[in-house]
Structure formats: C-alpha cells, structure tokens
Amino acid sequence: MIQDTIRKFHEAAASPRAQMEKYMAEGKKIVLTAPVYTPEEIIHSMGFVPMGAWGADMELNRAKEYFPAFLCSIVQSILELGIRDAYKGASAIVIPSLCDTLKTLGENWKYAVDDIKFIPMTYPQNRKPDYGIAFTKAGYERVIRDLEELGGKFDPEALKESNKVYNAHNAVMRRVDEALAAHPEITAAERSDIFKSAYFMTKEEHTALCEEFLAELGEAGAEDKLAIVVSGILTDAPQLNGIFDDMGMHIVADDVAAQSRQYRTDVPEMDDPLQALAVKFANMDNCSVLYNVKKPRVQWIVDTAKERNAKGVVVVMTKFCDPEEFDYVMIKRACEAADLPLALVEVDRQMVHFEQVRTNLETFRDMLTM
Amino acid sequence: MAEEVKKPEEVKKPRKPLDPNSAKYKLGKIASDAFATAIEAKKQGRPVAWVSSNFPVEIPETLGLATAYPENQAAGIAARGAGERMCEVAEAEGYSNDICAYARISLAYAKLKECPEQDVAMPDVLLCCNNICNCMIKWYENLSQELGIPMIMLDIPFNPDYEVSDAEVAYVSGQFWDAVHQLEDLFGLKWDDDKFEQVTGFSCRASRAWLEATAQAKYTPSPFNGFDLLNHMAVMVTARGKEEAGEAMETLLKEYKENHEKGESTFRVEEKHRIMFEGIACWPYLRATSRGLKDRGINMVTTIYADAFGFDYNSFDEMIRAYCSVPNAINLEKSRDKRIKLCKDNNVEGLLVHTNRSCKLWSGFMAEMSRQIGKECNIPVTSFDGDQADPRNFSEAQYDTRVQGLCEIMEANKEAKEA
Ligand code: SF4
Ligand code: SF4
Numbered sequence: 001m002i003q004d005t006i007r008k009f010h011e012a013a014a015s016p017r018a019q020m021e022k023y024m025a026e027g028k029k030i031v032l033t034a035p036v037y038t039p040e041e042i043i044h045s046m047g048f049v050p051m052g053a054w055g056a057d058m059e060l061n062r063a064k065e066y067f068p069a070f071l072c073s074i075v076q077s078i079l080e081l082g083i084r085d086a087y088k089g090a091s092a093i094v095i096p097s098l099c100d101t102l103k104t105l106g107e108n109w110k111y112a113v114d115d116i117k118f119i120p121m122t123y124p125q126n127r128k129p130d131y132g133i134a135f136t137k138a139g140y141e142r143v144i145r146d147l148e149e150l151g152g153k154f155d156p157e158a159l160k161e162s163n164k165v166y167n168a169h170n171a172v173m174r175r176v177d178e179a180l181a182a183h184p185e186i187t188a189a190e191r192s193d194i195f196k197s198a199y200f201m202t203k204e205e206h207t208a209l210c211e212e213f214l215a216e217l218g219e220a221g222a223e224d225k226l227a228i229v230v231s232g233i234l235t236d237a238p239q240l241n242g243i244f245d246d247m248g249m250h251i252v253a254d255d256v257a258a259q260s261r262q263y264r265t266d267v268p269e270m271d272d273p274l275q276a277l278a279v280k281f282a283n284m285d286n287c288s289v290l291y292n293v294k295k296p297r298v299q300w301i302v303d304t305a306k307e308r309n310a311k312g313v314v315v316v317m318t319k320f321c322d323p324e325e326f327d328y329v330m331i332k333r334a335c336e337a338a339d340l341p342l343a344l345v346e347v348d349r350q351m352v353h354f355e356q357v358r359t360n361l362e363t364f365r366d367m368l369t370m
Numbered sequence: 371m372a373e374e375v376k377k378p379e380e381v382k383k384p385r386k387p388l389d390p391n392s393a394k395y396k397l398g399k400i401a402s403d404a405f406a407t408a409i410e411a412k413k414q415g416r417p418v419a420w421v422s423s424n425f426p427v428e429i430p431e432t433l434g435l436a437t438a439y440p441e442n443q444a445a446g447i448a449a450r451g452a453g454e455r456m457c458e459v460a461e462a463e464g465y466s467n468d469i470c471a472y473a474r475i476s477l478a479y480a481k482l483k484e485c486p487e488q489d490v491a492m493p494d495v496l497l498c499c500n501n502i503c504n505c506m507i508k509w510y511e512n513l514s515q516e517l518g519i520p521m522i523m524l525d526i527p528f529n530p531d532y533e534v535s536d537a538e539v540a541y542v543s544g545q546f547w548d549a550v551h552q553l554e555d556l557f558g559l560k561w562d563d564d565k566f567e568q569v570t571g572f573s574c575r576a577s578r579a580w581l582e583a584t585a586q587a588k589y590t591p592s593p594f595n596g597f598d599l600l601n602h603m604a605v606m607v608t609a610r611g612k613e614e615a616g617e618a619m620e621t622l623l624k625e626y627k628e629n630h631e632k633g634e635s636t637f638r639v640e641e642k643h644r645i646m647f648e649g650i651a652c653w654p655y656l657r658a659t660s661r662g663l664k665d666r667g668i669n670m671v672t673t674i675y676a677d678a679f680g681f682d683y684n685s686f687d688e689m690i691r692a693y694c695s696v697p698n699a700i701n702l703e704k705s706r707d708k709r710i711k712l713c714k715d716n717n718v719e720g721l722l723v724h725t726n727r728s729c730k731l732w733s734g735f736m737a738e739m740s741r742q743i744g745k746e747c748n749i750p751v752t753s754f755d756g757d758q759a760d761p762r763n764f765s766e767a768q769y770d771t772r773v774q775g776l777c778e779i780m781e782a783n784k785e786a787k788e789a
Contacts, residue, residue, distance in 0.1 A: 068725050068733050070468065100504050103528040104734025107702040111738050120530035124541060125500065125507060126523060131544030138537035291507050293514050293521045317466075322730065325466040326473075326508035330515060332464050 002216040006190050008209060012197035013236075016051065017086065019200040023049045024089050029150065031119075032093040033199075034078060034102065035233070036257050036289050038121055039140050041267065041277055043094065044203065045162035046144070046152030052199025053078050053093060054258055056086075057237055057349050066108040072320040073349035074234060075101045082113035091150045092117040094143060098289040099323050119146040125291035127282045136278040156273050163267040163276060169203040172210040173263040179214055181252040181308050185221035188244035188251055195259040196236050225250035226368055229305045231331065232316035233257040233288075233324060237347055239354040240316065246358075247365045252308040255301050256316075261287050288323035297327065298334045305340055311368045312341040314361070319348040341368060393622035397605050400618055404438070404608040405490055411436035412491035417557045420490075420513070422506050423607045424696045425499035425524060428689065429549055431569040431611035433559045437497075438490040439608050440513075443479070444472040446488035448653035448759035456485060457760050470728040471759035473509035480516045494519055495556060497549070501526035502698040503731045520556060522549045526694055528731075532704050534694045542690050569611045570689065576610045577682040579619030584676035586626040587716040592644065593629035595637035596670035597660045600651045606679040642667030643780045646713055648674065648740065649724030649732060654761035655769075662766075662773045663722075668780075672716045677708050698731050706739050706746075713747045720780045722773065723753035727763040750779040 012019055020030055031043045032053040043050040055077030063080040081087060093116055095106040109118045121143055124135040144154045176194060180186055194213070198206045226249045235241070235256050244251065254260045265284045270276035284290055286297040305313055313335055315328055328344065335342040343364035345357045388395040408418050418436045421427070430437050447456055453471060459478035461467055467474075479485055483492060498510035498521055507523065514521040524545050529538065550561050586593050602622065609615040629635055645663070647670040652659050663670055678697050683689040697705065713721070723740050725733050736753075744751040754772045757763035 066735070066737050068727075068737070070727055071730055071734055097528045097530065098504070100731035101734060103504075103731055106530055107735040108738055110702070122527045122530060124527065125504075125525035126541075126545055126548075129544065129548070131541050135537055135541035138535070138541075288508070289504075291511070291523055291525070293511050293523070295511060295515060320468050320730075322466075322469055322505055323508055325469050326512055328466070329464040329512065 002213065002218075005209060005213045005216060006186075006193070009190070009193040009197045009213070012200050013193040016200045020051060020087075020089065023051075023202075029152075030090040031147070031150075032087055032090050032116070034093060034095040034105065035074060036096065036098050036102075036287070037123070037262075037281070037284070038094045038096055039143060039277060040203075041159060041162045041166045042140060042143055042154075042274075043147065044165065045159040046147050046154055048091065048147065048150075048152060049202055051090070052258075053081070053087065054199065054234060054236075055349055056081060057351075060350055062112075066112055067104070070320055071101050071104070072318055074318060074321075075105045077349045079105060079108055079112055082109060082116060087113075087116060090116050092119050092146065094119045094121050096121040096123055098123060099321075101320075117146065117150065119143055123281060127284075127290070133275070133278045133282050136281045137274060140274055140277060159273040159277070163273050165203050165207075167266045169198070169207045169210075170263040170266050172207050172214070173198070173260070175214060176210055177253065177260050177263075179217055182220040183217060184223040184225040184250040187241070188249065189238065189241040191251055192236050192241050195256075198262075199258075223250075226312075226365060227252045227308065227310045229253045229255065229301060229308065229310045229313045230316060231255035231301055231313060232347075233318045233321055235259070235316045235347075237349075237351070237354075239351075240345075240347060240357060243354060243358050243361055247361050249314075249361070249365070252310050253304045255286070255297070255304070257287065257289075288327045295327065295330055298330045301331055302334050302338045302340060305335075306338070310340075312343065312364065314364070315342065315344045317344060317346045319346050391621070393602075393618055393625050396614070396618035396621055397602050400609050400612070400614050401601075401604045404604075405443075405488070408436040408438045408491040409489070417494040418491045419495045419497050420493040421497040422499045422502070422510070424501045424693065425497045426546065426689070426693055427611040428566065428569050428573060429546070429553070430497065431572075432561060432566040433550070433553055433557075434565075435495075435553065435557070435559070436491065437608070438493065440476040440479075440490075441472050442604055442607055443488050443490050444475040444759055445604075445651075445653050447475055447479075447485055448761075449656055450487035451654065452485060452487040453654050453759040454761050467760070470503075470505050470509070471757055472728065473505060475759060476509065477512060477516065480513055493517065495553070496521040497524070498522065499524040499526055499693070501693055501696050503729070505730070520552075522552055524549055526699055528699055528701075529694060530701050532701065534691045538694055539687055539690050542694060543686070546690065570683075572613050572616055573611045574682045575616035576606065576612075576619050577680055579616055579623050580606055580610075581676070581680050581682070583619060583623040583626050584672065585715065586623070586630060587644075587671040587676075589630045590644070590717055591635055591641035592637060592669055592671045592716075593626045593635050595635070595660075595664075596647060596672060597651075597656070598636055599673060599675055600656075603675050603679070606675075610679060610681065637664070637669045639664055640667050641669045643719050643777065643784075644669055644671045644717055645720040645722050645776070645780075646670070646672050646709065646716070646718045647722050647724070648709070648736065649726050649756075650729065650758040652724065652756040652764055653759055655756070655764055655766065658766050659756075659769060662770055666773065666777045668720075668773070668777060670722070671718065672712045674705075674709060674712070676712060702735050702739050702742075706742050709739075709743050710746050713743065713749065718747065718749060719783065720749050720776050721747075721751045722776060723751065725753050725755050727755065727757040728759065750776055750783070752776040
C-alpha cells in the first residue's frame with residue numbers, strides 16, 4: 001500500500017512534463033514559479049495551476065548564449081528548458097528578484113523565450129515594517145495585473161480559500177517532515193520525491209496524497225541509520241540521494257530551500273487576504289535570500305539538529321550560489337562551536353560524476369561512526 | 371604625436387610634481403583624504419561607517435558621520451597587487467572563491483584589520499544599500515556578525531520595469547527616514563534640514579560637473595583618456611556630498627574643455643579608434659588592459675560610469691528615484707538605452723565587454739544586452755574574461771587576442787566607410 005503511494009510521488013516528481021500535459025488537457029492554464037518564493041496562493045486563486053520551475057539535471061547549451069559559466073546551474077537550466085520548449089504551453093513564469101542571478105534570469109527570459117510571459121515579483125528585503133508590507137502588496141498587485149492579462153480573474157474570496165489550501169498543505173508537509181524523522185526506512189530518494197512532487201501537483205492533490213502516506217506510515221521504523229540534517233537550496237539529484245542511502249544516512253530534518261523552507265510560515269487569518277499574504281512574507285525568515293542581520297537560520301540548524309538527535313549536518317552547496325556561500329561560513333562556525341560535525345558537498349545541475357560527493361560523505365560517515 | 375607612440379614607456383622620466391591647481395591633484399587628494407579623514411575621526415573617538423558605493427551619501431554627510439567605502443578600499447588593494455593575498459585569507463575562513471572579490475577582500479580585512487596596501491578606519495556601523503547587488507546584503511550581514519556592529523539596510527530592489535513606481539519611492543523613502551532615525555539613536559546625532567539641503571546641493575553640483583566632464587568625449591579626438599574616469603570615479607563614490615568634490619570636478623571639466631580647444635588630450639597617442647568599455651576595471655591589470663588599447667590607438671572614450679553618478683535632482687522624490695535608477699538596479703531595456711545613448715553621443719566604434727567573474731548581476735544579462743547595443747549602433751562587440759580584483763581570473767593573452775580582433779573589425783569598418 002505505502003509503496004503505491006511512494007510510487008505516485010515518484011512518478012509526479014520524475015515527470016513534470018506529463019503532469020503539465022495532464023493539467024493542460026483538463027483545460028487548465030499553467031503558470032511556472034521560479035525559485036525561491038513566489039505568491040503561489042494568488043496564482044492558484046486566479047484559476048491557474050502553479051508549477052515549480054527549478055530547472056533539471058542536464059547539459060547546458062543554449063543557455064550559454066545568455067549566461068556566463070559562473071552563474072548557478074539551477075537558473076541556467078531553467079532558461080535552457082525554456083529555450084528548448086520543455087515548458088511549452090505554459091502561460092507565464094513568475095520570477096522573484098531574491099538573488100542577483102534570479103534578477104538576470106527574468107531579463108534574459110524576455111528575449112530567449114518569447115512565448116511564455118515573464119512576470120516579475122519584486123519582494124522587499126525590509127519586509128517587516130509597514131512600508132515593507134505595503135511594498136510586498138504592491139508587488140502582488142503587479143502579479144495580479146499581469147495574470148489578468150492572461151485571462152485570470154482576481155477575487156478576494158477566492159484568495160481566502162487558496163490561502164487555506166496552501167496553509168493546509170504547509171501543515172501536512174510539516175507533519176511529513178516530522179514523521180520522516182522517526183522513519184529511517186523511508187529512503188532519502190523517497191523523501192526527495194515526496195517534496196519534489198509538490199511542485200508538479202495541485203496542492204489539493206498533494207495534500208491528499210501526503211495524508212494517505214501519513215496514514216500508511218505506521219509504527220516508527222527500527223533501522224539503525226545515521227541521523228543527519230541536510231541544508232542547501234536543492235537536493236533532488238538522484239545520485240546525491242543514492243549516496244545518502246548507500247551511506248546509511250537518514251535525513252531527520254532539512255533546511256533545504258526547495259523542501260521545508262517553503263512550508264514553515266502560514267498565511268495568517270485576516271480580513272484582507274492579500275494583506276494577509278504580504279504579512280506571511282514579512283513573517284518568513286531563516287533563509288539565505290531573506291535579509292536578517294542576525295542570521296537566525298544558523299542557530300536554527302544547530303537547534304534542529306540537536307532536537308532531532310542528528311549526528312551531523314551536511315551542507316549541499318549549489319555551485320555558484322553566493323547567498324548560500326556567505327551563510328556557509330557562519331553555519332560552519334556555529335556547528336564547530338556546538339560540537340556538531342559538518343560536511344560540505346558541492347553539487348551542480350550539470351554534474352555527471354558524483355565521486356567527489358561520495359568520497360566526502362564516505363569520510364563523513366566514517367568519522368561519525370568511529 | 372606619432373613620436374610618442376614610438377617612445378618606449380619603460381624609459382622613465384623623473385615625475386614632475388603635480389600642479390596643486392590641477393584636477394588630477396585635487397581629485398587625488400580628495401580620494402586619499404577620504405581614507406585619512408575617517409582614520410583621524412576614529413582616533414578622536416567619532417563614529418565611522420562603512421558604506422556601500424551607492425548608498426545615499428546624503429545620510430552620513432548630513433549627520434556628520436565619518437565614512438569609508440569598502441568597494442573603494444578593495445579596488446585600491448587590488449590595484450596595488452594585494453588582491454590575491456587578501457582573497458586567500460577569506461578563502462581560508464571558508465569563503466568560496468566564487469564570491470565577489472571585493473567582498474572577499476573586505477571580509478579578509480575585517481579579520482586582519484590591516485592591509486598596508488590600503489588601510490581604513492574600522493567601522494562602528496555598516497550602511498548597506500543593495501541597489502547595485504544583493505551580494506552586498508550577504509557581505510554586510512557577515513561583516514556585521516564578524517565585527518559585532520549594527521548594520522543599517524536600505525533596500526532598493528532591482529526594478530524590472532522601465533520607470534520607478536510610486537510604490538518603490540514610498541518604500542525607499544520610508545527606509546531612508548528609518549535609517550536616519552536609527553543613526554540618530556545609535557550615536558546621538560541630529561538630523562538638520564539645512565545641512566541636508568547643503569549636502570544635496572554639493573552632491574548635485576559634483577554630479578552635474580561629472581556628467582558634463584565625461585560628456586566632453588563627444589569631441590573627436592576626445593580630450594581625455596577614458597581610463598582617467600576609472601580613477602576619478604573614486605571621488606564620485608566617496609565624496610560626492612562634499613563641497614571640494616564639486617569644485618574639483620568643475621576643474622576637470624574646465625581642463626577637458628581647454629584640452630579640446632588646444633587640440634590636446636590626456637590620451638597621449640593618436641586616437642585611431644573609439645570604444646566603450648563595459649564593466650568594472652580589472653584593477654590588478656589596469657596597466658596591461660590600458661596599454662593593450664593605447665598601443666593600438668584605441669581610446670576608451672566612455673563607460674556606463676559616465677552616467678552612473680548622475681545624482682542631480684530637484685526634490686526628495688527625485689533623489690530617491692535617482693538612487694533607484696543606478697546601473698545595476700535597472701532592467702535590460704533601460705540599461706541598454708543608456709549605453710546606446712553613450713555610444714551615439716560619443717561616436718563609439720566598438721564595444722569591449724569585461725565579463726567579470728566577481729559580478730553575477732553585471733555579467734548575467736550582458737551577452738543579450740551587448741548584442742542589442744551592437745545591432746542598434748552597428749558596432750562590433752567583443753568580450754574578455756576577467757575579474758575586478760582577483761588576479762587569478764584574467765589572462766593577458768586572451769585579452770590581447772580579443773582586443774586585436776576588435777581592432778581589426780573597427781579598422782575594416784573604417785576602410786569600408788572611407789572607400
Ligand atoms: S541557487 Fe542560489 S544563486 Fe541560484 S537562484 Fe537559487 S539562490 Fe540564487
Ligand atoms: S562587483 Fe558586483 S557583486 Fe561585487 S559588490 Fe560590486 S556590484 Fe556587487
């Protein structure tokens with residue numbers, strides 16, 4: 001039974017194009033959402049299906065006409081897929097300007113992929129004061145206007161409902177994360193599929209599937225594995241997860257942008273649902289692309305690792321991701337101070353050979369099990 | 371002029387002392403005083419701020435805060451040959467060598483607190499503005515942690531639209547006053563509207579003179595060597611809110627005008643070709659990059675810096691809009707149009723693009739933008755790989771080949787035109 005559910009997660013995670021075509025065949029319009037955060041609730045409420053566009057593991061060719069080699073491969077592969085028509089049929093892509101590389105993606109997109117509209121989402125970094133919340137709201141209004149041009153209709157009542165749908169999904173994802181901490185028998189690859197599939201299914205469907213999965217999980221597994229916390233932007237490479245599994249590592253918590261960072265903050269209950277969504281963004285934190293001079297994220301990693309009895313932290317660095325590269329130094333120091341072993345592995349969407357990652361994680365495992 | 375080409379540069383004549391009334395002397399003094407004044411202030415126990423290059427200087431100047439500019443410091447360190455050494459210090463701390471070299475140098479300085487190639491006063495507060503990049507946010511967050519001092523963040527987001535929206539003006543204005551109040555509270559300072567008005571007057575005066583001086587490249591031959599701008603720019607970064615800056619920039623303008631009238635130029639060889647240079651200078655290889663052009667009679671007559679410090683405004687809102695419109699904060703179309711204007715106004719025949727390993731934002735849509743500029747202006751475009759401060763990312767051989775290629779196309783174009 002549970003294997004059926006796990007297979008469903010895997011199928012959705014592994015075949016975004018099939019998912020997209022399924023929705024388009026149902027007469028639905030697709031709006032792509034780029035990393036790291038976008039107002040999916042708005043897109044959903046206006047009748048579109050938001051689908052995550054975090055690129056794919058592939059060789060880059062056409063993207064090189066636009067990007068120099070030293071920009072992260074997530075963004076480069078999003079453009080590559082766009083140019084190669086892998087997203088054909090999508091109505092638009094929403095790209096936030098949360099890091100320098102993302103800023104340039106939107107600018108290139110306009111010329112490289114002319115049949116999928118670029119919708120910018122400009123978030124403030126001083127997001128907590130009233131003027132920051134007002135600016136977030138103005139950014140949302142801009143997204144709404146662009147979606148209206150594509151035939152969407154904005155209705156505050158519908159947004160209220162969508163906010164609830166997303167909050168419910170957040171809640172179930174947090175429960176999944178917690179449950180998995182006690183289930184070493186669920187592999188890293190399976191865990192990755194559960195999180196990744198969320199980007200290619202409607203939130204209603206994904207929530208339902210997660211509920212099924214949780215109901216089927218049963219008693220906590222007894223396997224003796226090495227508990228680790230994983231941190232980074234994206235950890236969906238099959239080879240990477242294969243290595244975690246080969247090393248007998250059990251991910252008991254993640255600080256991964258494409259995974260749990262998405263689900264930590266809910267939309268608060270307020271009369272004005274758009275204002276509420278802006279307040280949600282103000283409340284978000286613990287992330288390398290959200291300004292906070294105190295970097296609470298660093299302590300969050302240490303505390304979570306302790307809470308979940310992790311033996312170590314693995315930082316999965318997406319090559320050329322400067323926001324994460326700056327934070328890494330602070331994470332490393334905090335882990336050292338807390339006597340928490342830490343490993344750094346570098347990944348890239350163009351990577352074919354994972355020997356370096358394997359060697360690093362082997363050494364780390366040996367150190368932890370000594 | 372032809373004799374000068376043949377004269378090998380290695381035969382060094384004793385340097386004539388600079389005329390203290392010359393722009394070069396005045397600008398050089400302002401730039402070096404900028405560091406010394408902050409060091410002196412620190413000694414006297416007055417607070418010092420480290421400030422990002424496009425932070426509204428109107429704030430620290432009005433409040434009387436002493437300032438130092440880490441980008442400016444890093445450029446100086448790199449130009450004097452210590453870029454690699456400092457980068458390695460940061461890398462040993464765990465900073466990836468993919469991170470902007472200015473940030474690496476600055477973080478290394480925060481650790482060592484000395485670098486004979488360019489010392490600065492240690493800060494009591496950090497004034498960060500991300501209108502040039504978000505890398506700045508992460509860099510200053512880490513400085514704040516490393517040094518245990520407060521950081522004031524003025525967020526000016528990248529604008530995907532051509533015009534600055536009212537929502538953005540409101541957002542940035544809110545932060546502007548918040549920043550002022552935070553600094554007042556931190557250091558017991560007092561905002562003074564009259565002082566503010568005076569500072570904005572200085573800033574506008576310096577900006578106007580800078581814009582006009584750089585615009586003198588409209589003449590053929592240009593009355594100046596564009597590499598001058600890369601040096602003089604330091605004053606626009608660090609001192610545009612000071613009275614001396616406007617005065618010195620006006621001297622520069624006067625000299626350029628006189629050069630034109632007398633048929634002279636600081637580009638001391640025959641000007642055979644005129645190009646626009648795109649990107650930050652390769653500070654560790656300033657001489658090599660300059661010579662590669664000069665030896666071929668190529669004058670870099672303009673760069674986006676000619677437009678970058680146009681902080682000339684008539685109201686508070688206009689000032690905010692100016693800070694929202696600095697080069698790295700604007701979309702491709704607006705960036706492109708500004709450059710097309712510079713190319714056309716200054717009779718540019720070719721575009722040389724520095725693909726700067728340090729700067730993701732600047733390099734990230736440069737390929738598409740320069741294609742569009744080349745097409746619109748009907749000029750050849752060539753790029754080379756480099757880095758503003760980490761010498762490991764530049765190859766002189768590649769630079770030379772690329773410049774030679776550009777030169778040949780410009781020559782062919784010229785011949786075709788003349789034929
Ligand atoms: S991986 Fe890093 S650099 Fe790339 S888009 Fe995400 S945050 Fe930006
Ligand atoms: S070089 Fe680029 S990344 Fe570095 S500080 Fe300047 S604008 Fe930012």
